[in-house]
Amino acid sequence: MSETTHDGGVAVSAPTSPDEGLTAAQLAAKYGLAVSGARPSLPDYVRQLWGRRHFILAFSSAKLTAQYSQAKLGQLWQVATPLLNAAVYFAIFGLILDAGRGMDKDVYIPFLVTGVFVFTFTQSSVMSGVRAISGNLGLVRALHFPRASLPVSFALQQLQQLLYSMIVLFAVAIAFGSYPDASWVLIVPVLVLQFCFNTGLALIFARAGAKTPDLAQLMPFVMRTWMYASGVMFSIPVFLADKPQWIANVLQWNPAAIYMDLMRFALIEEYGSQNLPDHVWAVAGGWAVLFAIGGFVYFWKAEERYGRG
Incomplete structure (x- = not known):
């Protein structure tokens, strides 16, 4: 395309671009471009996460190995820490405060140790989750x-x-008379359900901790309160026998207490079903599904904001 200039010369103008007049969004759509760091759809996000499964396994194993690498006893602290906590709780709550009333010592000690180990699983998942992004x-x-x-x-x-x-x-458990039997098979579904619940909780607090790093300083107090309200050191029905029944029900139906009681039921021979709340397996499954799905969606919704600012 050409035109005559004022001095008689000929000027050649550039041809009109086929993209002239298109907005940035229209141009991106035309050429298949996407915003860098944009949040993918939920199904795409699930596929991406599954594609990183080997990284997730390797990263968790590396973190576990490095956790006590500076200590002389090394990985023994993985067992020694909750065991020492259980010993302290037994001295204070079992011997001094008689928190095991209504139970023989052969039942109370595995009852207490099981509660400490199982609650520590949830507590550690939350505490590591809250620092997962910010740390x-x-x-x-x-x-x-x-x-x-x-x-x-x-x-x-x-x-x-x-x-x-x-x-x-x-x-x-074996040392205090609870030998392996068919009920020990229940340990597997209990751990699966608790892991799903813990993962959802870790996802929720990872998003919250990414936005508010100070949450990591508050969580130890929250977790300590939750521990005391979940019957780690005592039997909720026995301790609350003189209180309105709804209080015991609320405390027994909280997820930490549910998973502890199910593990105790599986492991301890004399800890029978009369110690479990009604519909315990349905409640345990409901907590696991609710937090696993809800926590995952909640975390995904802020995917594009992590690491910015």
Whole structure:
């Protein structure tokens, strides 16, 4: 295309672009471009997370190995820490405060140790989850991967740690007269349900901790309160026998108490079904599904905001 200039010359103008007049959004759609770091759809996000499963496993195993690498006893602390906590609680609550009233010592000691180990699993998952994003900003900002990989890997790390601790838990149960039987098979579904619940909780607090890093300083107080309200050191029905029944029901139906009671029922021979709340398996499954799905969706909704600002 040409035109004559004022001095008689000929000027050639550029041809009109086929994209002239298109907005940025229209141009992006035309050429298949996407916003860098944009949140993928939920099905795509699930596929991306599954594609990183080997990274999640390797990352959780590496974190577990490095956790006590500076200590002389090394990985023995994975078992020694909750066992020492159980010993302290037994001295204070079992001997001084008689929190095991209504139970023989042969029942109360495995009851207490089981409660400490199982609650520690949830507590550690929450505490590591709240720092999953805020404590790994260098990794989040340097590499592109589904951010849910981090809290999921931390929850998996705590599961691996509990599995090591289960060896001691089995030894304690056997030492006090609870020998392996068919009920021990129930340990597997209990751990699966609790892991799903813990993972959802870790995802929720990972998003909250990414926005409010100070939450990590508050959580120890929250977890300590939750522990005392969940019957780790005492039997909720026995201790609340003189209180309105609804109080005992609320405390027994809280997820930490549910998973502890199910593990005690599976492991301890004399801890019968009369100690469990009604519909216990349905409640345990409901908590697991609600938090696993709800926590995952809640975390995914803020995917594009992690590591920014």
